[in-house]
Amino acid sequence: xxxxxxxxxxxxxxxxxxxxxxxxxxxxxxxxxxxxxxxxxxxxxxxxxxxxxxxxxxxxxxxxxxxxxxxxxxxxxxxxxxxxxxxxxxxxxxxxxxxxxxxxxxxxxxxxxxxxxxxxxxxxxxxxxxxxxxxxxxxxxxxxxxxxxxxxxxxxxxxxxxxx
Numbered sequence: 001x002x003x004x005x006x007x008x009x010x011x012x013x014x015x016x017x018x019x020x021x022x023x024x025x026x027x028x029x030x031x032x033x034x035x036x037x038x039x040x041x042x043x044x045x046x047x048x049x050x051x052x053x054x055x056x057x058x059x060x061x062x063x064x065x066x067x068x069x070x071x072x073x074x075x076x077x078x079x080x081x082x083x084x085x086x087x088x089x090x091x092x093x094x095x096x097x098x099x100x101x102x103x104x105x106x107x108x109x110x111x112x113x114x115x116x117x118x119x120x121x122x123x124x125x126x127x128x129x130x131x132x133x134x135x136x137x138x139x140x141x142x143x144x145x146x147x148x149x150x151x152x153x154x155x156x157x158x159x160x161x162x163x164x
Contacts, residue, residue, distance in 0.1 A: 011017045042050055109116075138146070 009017065042053065045053065134146075135143075
């Protein structure tokens, strides 16, 4: 928004005529007012301090503009390289999942087959010993109870799995 101001300016005949013009009103954004505020502050400084400040700004400004240029350059490099980085990461993860993981599983199975079979044989021996001890030590009623319990449990598991 802008406010209307009226001033009197001389025309060609030397007479003062009414002249209306608009001047921008103060903004709610403080950054927009920063430039005029700095100009007002600079113009209100004493003469020698104003030129010292101008000298300091003249010395520092090239370094600040170089810094801004580097920031813009870094941002641009990041904008270009980030999608490439993401694509390479995706390809490496796909490679890891679809190539390395099956190779590791196959290698593990090939190298550990002997140990796996040995452990399964030990497990079967222990289960056989436990089963033989159960047959020797238990009477017929206890064996019938165990058989019915196992049968009911397996029936329940099979019915539950067929419901899904």
